Amino acid sequence: MKKRLFSGVQPSGNLHLGNYLGAIKQWVELQKDNEAMFCIVDLHAITVPQDPAELRKKTLEIAKIYLAAGIDPGKATLFVQSHVKEHTELAWILNTLTKIAELERMTQFKDKSQKDGKEGIGAGLLTYPTLMAADILLYDTAVVPVGKDQSQHIELTRTLAKRFNDRFGEMFVIPEGKLSKEGALIMGLDDPTKKMSKSATSEYNYIALTDDAETVKKKIKKAVTDSGSEIVYADEKPALKNLLNIYALLSNKKPEVIAGEYVGKGYSDFKNGLAEVIVNFLAPFQARLKNISDEEVLVVLKAGAEKAGSLAEQKMRQVRERVGFLANY
Ligand code: TYM
Numbered sequence: 347m348k349k350r351l352f353s354g355v356q357p358s359g360n361l362h363l364g365n366y367l368g369a370i371k372q373w374v375e376l377q378k379d380n381e382a383m384f385c386i387v388d389l390h391a392i393t394v395p396q397d398p399a400e401l402r403k404k405t406l407e408i409a410k411i412y413l414a415a416g417i418d419p420g421k422a423t424l425f426v427q428s429h430v431k432e433h434t435e436l437a438w439i440l441n442t443l444t445k446i447a448e449l450e451r452m453t454q455f456k457d458k459s460q461k462d463g464k465e466g467i468g469a470g471l472l473t474y475p476t477l478m479a480a481d482i483l484l485y486d487t488a489v490v491p492v493g494k495d496q497s498q499h500i501e502l503t504r505t506l507a508k509r510f511n512d513r514f515g516e517m518f519v520i521p522e523g524k525l526s527k528e529g530a531l532i533m534g535l536d537d538p539t540k541k542m543s544k545s546a547t548s549e550y551n552y553i554a555l556t557d558d559a560e561t562v563k564k565k566i567k568k569a570v571t572d573s574g575s576e577i578v579y580a581d582e583k584p585a586l587k588n589l590l591n592i593y594a595l596l597s598n599k600k601p602e603v604i605a606g607e608y609v610g611k612g613y614s615d616f617k618n619g620l621a622e623v624i625v626n627f628l629a630p631f632q633a634r635l636k637n638i639s640d641e642e643v644l645v646v647l648k649a650g651a652e653k654a655g656s657l658a659e660q661k662m663r664q665v666r667e668r669v670g671f672l673a674n675y
Contacts, residue, residue: 356390484657555635
């Protein structure tokens, strides 16, 4: 039987290889045998200030990135989160079932609140995971393909689903997260102890999906490496391990096999090879991206919102009834 799959990306910052290898690449495979829904989570993006015109532009761009990466609107449902009002409605109900302590434990919230202080960040950043739980639970999702940085949010989603079911009777499917093997957490090129991140201060942290060949070569050349000169795949060499993971995922070979191809060669040859593999992936991807029109995307998103909206409406009717809201006759 086909499983329901749900995942999403925020339309903020520059999408990078970490987003692609951790999430979107898996989606393209998984859409074949499952009932997939891929969302552009604009409601999540506004948990930090966004320029309205820029947000609209980014939302369209992410939809184009999904299509250029190989998401097939004939197989999967693509839609914008704010087009389906039920996400915010369910998020509110889940908020009332969530402990403040559970939200304050989330690494993402802790990082942001430590950086800017609780006086400096909005309440949306705290309640962000209940909105993500709503996204997932609204559609009876069984599998959530994401990067490892989202695991804690999925754990909370499972807790909230169980809590609702215990209190009001069986309603939500308990979802499972699904991580890519080598791509679960792609690290920063400038610091292999931190994840590659859209909000990184240095552009040498990431390869954006829109970077041109020259930029890719420059960034890979500058990427930090470990001590020693051998190309080996080992935990003791975290920087190299990360570069080998990227190489492996983009060339569909095992990282150990790639390391074997560079026996007797140094970092310079390896980095040239890696830059070439990245450019060979990005060039056709960017060509496809350029050819997708706004009109084409809007048609796909409208159909997606209709499909998602009708599923969400059915589910919310049941949820409202269980919670005890009076029907609007
Ligand atoms: P976001 O927009 O930060 O990231 C989108 C996806 O990319 C993955 N990712 C990475 N994977 C590997 N290595 C990295 N360095 C890396 N950086 C990011 C993320 O894990 C994610 O899968 N809260 C989510 C969006 C969301 C969502 C959802 C996801 C909202 N509702 C429901 C799944 C289901 C987020 O901020 O992702």
